[in-house]
Amino acid sequence: MCHCRDCQRRTGSLFSIAAFFARDDVVTAGGNAVFERPSASGHPVAFHFCPACGTSLWWEARRLPELIGIAVGAFADPDFPMPEQAVWAVDRHEWLALPPDMPLHERNPVRNG
Secondary structure, three states, X not given: OEOOHHHHHHHOOOOEOEEEEEHHHOOOOOOOEEEEEOOOOOOOEEEXXXXXXXXXXXXXXXXXXXXXXXXXXXXXXXXXXOOOXXXXXXXXXXXXXXXXXXXXXXXXXXXXX
């Protein structure tokens, strides 16, 4: 779950939620359009979306080259697991209550490796 202002603007909501998968485990099909922009972490992100309706489909962050983020809403599954963490909490709306046991990072967590 990302609370950065860029994700807020992109989604029109208070946050973005993605499920990340190993690039080698993801197969994409059909047409898509791409919009690339800088991110709050300083690394570009390429967003792939449906050219017919504009729905966000997946994204590729240069900071995470081995992963592909897929918009959780694209799964249309109300039983999809809860996010494991919240990032960019520095931009989180104060009134948005999160589960008390959810790890909350002021920015992006430091990656090892």
